[in-house]
Structures are given as C-alpha cells and as structure tokens.
Amino acid sequence: MDSTVALMLAQDGLVVGAIYILLALGLVLVFSITRVIFIPLGELVAFAGLSMVALQGGTMPQPIWLLLCLGALCAAVELVAFFKPPRDGRHLRNALAYAAYPCALWAVFAQLEQRQLPDALQVLLVLALVVPLGSMLYRLAFQPVAEASVLVLLIIAVGAHFVLLGVGLLLFSAEGFRAQPLWDARFNWGEQPVSGQSLLILAVTLSAIALLYGFFRRTLTGKALRAAAVCRRGAQLVGIGTERAGHWAFTLAAAIAGVCGILIAPLTTIYFDSGFLLGLKGFVGAIFGGLASYPGAAAGALLVGMLEAYASFEASAYKESIVFGMILPILLWRSLAAGKPHGDEA
C-alpha cells in the first residue's frame, strides 16, 4: 500500500465515518436522556434516503402514510388521556397537533407531485417528514413505559425496529434505489479525486456537531436536556419534565437520521432494510464512548469508518467481522476501566 492508496482509503473512511459519527451521536443522545437504545434510528435513515429518491422522481414520498398512521394513533392515545380525570387541556391540543400535522404535510406533498423542486426544498421536505416520526415513536412506544428498566426499553426498541422494517418493505418494495447527488462536482486534490458529495458530507457533519454543541451549551432547553441526562430524578425535582426531554431527544435523533439518509442516498443503493447495519455500526462507535460520552462516540465511529475502509482493501472477506469484532476489546477495556460492575440503571 503506497501513500496515494492510503490517502484514498483515508478519504473513503472519513466520509463513511462521518455518517457513523452522526448516528453514534444520535444513539448517545437518546440513550443518555431516555435510557433507550434507539435501534430504529437506522430505519429512519433508510426512510429519509428513500423519501429523497421519491421527491427527486416527483412522486409522493411513501413514509407520509406511516406519518399519517402514527399521527392518528398518537392522537387517539392523547384523546384517551384527555378523557381520563383530571382533564388536562394539553392532551386535547396535542391530539389536534398529532392529527393535523401529517394531514397538512400530505396536502403539501399532493400539491408538489410531478414537480421538480429545488434541492434545498427537497431536503427541508424530507426532514419535515422524517423528524416528527421520532417524537411519535417516543409517544407511542416509549413514553408510557419511560420508567421501565433498560432491558424492557431495549426489547421495545427491537420490537419497534421490526415493525418499521416490515412497514419499510410495504412502503418501498424490496428493490434498492439511489438518489442523485446534491452536489455533482469532482475535484482533484493532488492525485486524489474528491467528489462534491463527500465534501458536503464532511461539512454537514462538522456543522451538525457544532450545532449540537451550541444547543447543549448555550440554550436553556439544551441545558435542561443535559440535566435530565445526568440525573432524571434530580431534573424532575427542579421542574424539568422528563417526558418533554424524551420528546426532544427523539426529535433530535430523528433529525440526525434524516440528515444521514439524505447524505448517503446518493452514495450507495438504499434498500428498505439498509439502515439497520448503518445504525449498528454507529452503535459500535457509541459503545466506544460508553454510550455516554459524545467525543468518545465520535472517535469510535470515526475509527469504525477508517477500519472499514482499510479492512475492505486488505481483507475484504473479513471486513464485517473485523468491524464487529472490535466491540469485544472495547467492552473489555471499558469494563476494566470502569473497575466495578455496572448495575441495571448505570
């Protein structure tokens, strides 16, 4: 392997790693605030990527039907809550919002069908479609059992993953699709060919990290979320609603998934079930940070991306084994570093 090849692989690893970084951050975010290992994150990535394909083709993005169904379910759940004493007007308002938003978005998509939209508008529409799915999933699957053990939450997350996988097959069919690149430019940096799309991925990842950092450090909501992550009971005592924190966490994670989906759809063929493996690799990265540290997770995810690039060059038959095999030494190192065994609620 000479330096040109090494650099090419590094570039490849960096781009793929950037996607894993975003996913790892999303997983850490959700886990630290709600203790849910958000396995369906990967499905949201695939949904976003395939919605992008649909919009580019001028058709109705299929997940709108999922949004309509989940919206109706959430509205029903909120209505039931409203009719239970003590009657709380908030539930009624929530129910209205859950029912109205998907319908409004559907109307927008119906208007735009068969039209070629500017890229920026397509990106916004995909996010408008995918981001609310996060909050709705939380409302339906996790909020009613927010105080359950990590294991129960994990089992629910796995269940949600299978449900979304089935829905994905129903919505998108079994075939794979590939989107047009958002930035179809090619540069030569020395001997290195660099594509516009990969620069875009790096730029978006860096700005997403900066935005998340700013959000958690500078805004009141961000600080409240951090408080909820550090100590749920303490946060509740000072008036930070853990339910709202949960909604925020899932919304942010869904936004991250949406961005990831839009970014990778032009890179590779996306299938209805492509997201799971991406999410799993993000998870390996997140484990590196103990599912708690953002810089640790980012470093781990970048390592996964790099390892994957070099492994695919050196020993492509064992690539996945190498990447997933990495989880063992990490767990060993983490449990040695932690010193004492963790309890269920650790």
Place this chain on the structure above:
Amino acid sequence: MKNTLSYLALATMWILWAGQAHADITIGISLSQTGPSASLGIPQKNSLAYWPKEIAGQKLKLVVLDDASDPTSATKNVRRLITEDKVDIVLGSSSVAASIAMSEVASEGQTVQLAFSPIELPKGKGEWTYRIAQPVGLMAAAIVKRMQADKVKTLGFIGFADAYGETWLKELTPRVEAAGIKIVDIERFARSDTSVTGQVIKLIAAKPDAVFVAGAGTAAALPQTTLRERGFRKPVYQTHGAATKDLIRVGGKDVNGTILPAGPVLVAEQLEAGNPVRAAGLAYVSRYEQQYGADSRTQFGAHANDAALILQRIIPSALKKAQPGSAEFRRALKDALESEKDIVISHGVLNYSAADHFGFDQRGLALVRIDNGKWTLLK
C-alpha cells in the same frame, strides 16, 4: 332457533371438511416474501396468480407461506406443510440458504421439493430436491467461453461475501484456469455496503484485463459504478443474479456494455422462432408485463411460473399410479420427474434423472449484453 343454528354450524363444518377432502392436489409453497431476498420472492408470489386452477381434472390447492428469507422459518414452514397440510409437493424457497434448509425436511418427509434457487448439496443429500434454476456451473462455463473470445488473460473477481459469491468463485476458478485465464485479485463485498472503494482500488492496482462481479440484484451495480468512477474502462462481467432491470436503473450508463449469463426468459422475444423456450417464455412474460408494466419481468418470478409447467407434465403421469394425498403419489411424482423427457419451461428444457437433479442444458442459457439500457441476446 337454537337447533337451526347448530344444524347450520354442522352443515357449514361438513361443507368445509368435504371441501378439504376433495381439494385434490395440495401444493405447499414457501417463498421469501419479506427480508433480504424479498426482491426474488415477491415476483414469484405474483406469478402464482397465473397458475391453472386445475391439472388433469384435479383441483389445485396452494398453501403459500412466507419464510422471511430465514432458513429457520423455511424449515418450520416446510415441516408444517408436510405434517399438517399433507402436501403432495413443496416449492421454494427463493434464496439459497432457505432452499437448502427446506431440502433437509423434504427428504425426511419423502416429498419432492422444487427449489427456485440453484442450491448445491453435499453428495448423498437432496434425494427429493430438484432445482428449476440453472446451476452456477452452466452459467460459469458460458461466461468463461465469452471471456476467452474477448481475449481476457487476467481477471479480477469481486463477489458477495456469502453463499452466492462463494459458489461463483468455486465454479469459476477451475474453468478460468482451464481457459488459461489468471485470477489476479479476489475481493468481497456485502449487499449493504455503503462503499467498495477499498476493494476497487485494490482490483485496479492488480491491473486485470476484465473484472467479474458476482453479486445479486441492485447491489451488484455498486462495484461497477465505483470501478467506472475510478477510471476502469475494461470489460466488466456480471452474473445472472444481477440480471434485473433494477441493475440498469441504478447503474445507468456505468453498466452499459456489461455481459452476463441469464435465463432465456429475460430475452424471450429475441430467441429464434423455432426455439420451444420462446413460446413458453413469451406466454409468461406477456401476462406478467401486462399486469406489472413493461420490462417488469424477472428471471426469479419465472421460476414460479415454470413450476406450474412442470406440474402439468408430471401430475397426469403420476395420477395413473396413485391418488393424491398418499405417499405413493409423492413417490410417483418423483418418478415422473425423472422419467419425463424434455419438459419445456420458460427457462429452458429440463431432463431430470436419478443422478442429475438440475436437468438443464445449453437451452437453459442466454448470454446477454446491456446495450443502452436494453438486454441484447448474444448469438
């Protein structure tokens, strides 16, 4: 009133029971309608709609199950089909692993399995298993002959890191060596990979005269688009697993000029007028594309159609020996499969024997090239 109701219930049950008893020939089908192989299983399920309602005066009862591309579910399905539904024959599954899993139970239950996937079984196994998909060896021989004609001396191989890629490598290696072609690099990739840059850089560095991609479905496009992106201009060969319109849709102009072996049904219109496969292929393709749109045909869907064509040949002769629902009838079906000559299906002409459970010959093969998004049959 109460009495009427119970009579009514009894009558209904009797009709249902009687219906069951007279549902003459029961056919158990396990397909991968969901999961990673769903793109194979769904067109197969669709094609079942074109089956005849009866064969040789006997009603057909189809029990269709989904195995989710999972060998464990396939095993459970076929066990249920044999013990509970008492089927006379089992069909499926769509993918390699699930079909292999089924073959074990089929031979245990002494029931013929028509596999929709070209599975290789160890010697002594699969006595009751017959394939209606072309063996990889037949396809490999044809593509190697073409490579020789194209004056390829060195070959780069990139294949799926699963049973499909491995089978191809195993079948291809001795044949290219015999043809004097050297494999200079072997790489693997997975269907879900986001990037194959590493593999492609290494392939290009080995400077082969051509690259062979052993992948299935749309995923097979990724190595080829990456090769073209990185400036590889030499020929690329693909396998019949990639022979779908979706490869062209995803690969665009990067897959132009690709040569691959396929089932003749893919280019049914271009077959010679005297070829018996042409009529069988056109009959299927025209019905399927009328319902699902132009160019919607797949080789995989055709397997489900072919199963009906085979049954139309073997059921009449098996009926002469035994009645459906019995072990003798299942044995008679197996004997008929091996004794019937020249069974014409949309994928070729079959001649099964006790030793050969593939039954295909050169008539089951078409070498095609992608020319500006269309399949062209190479004569």
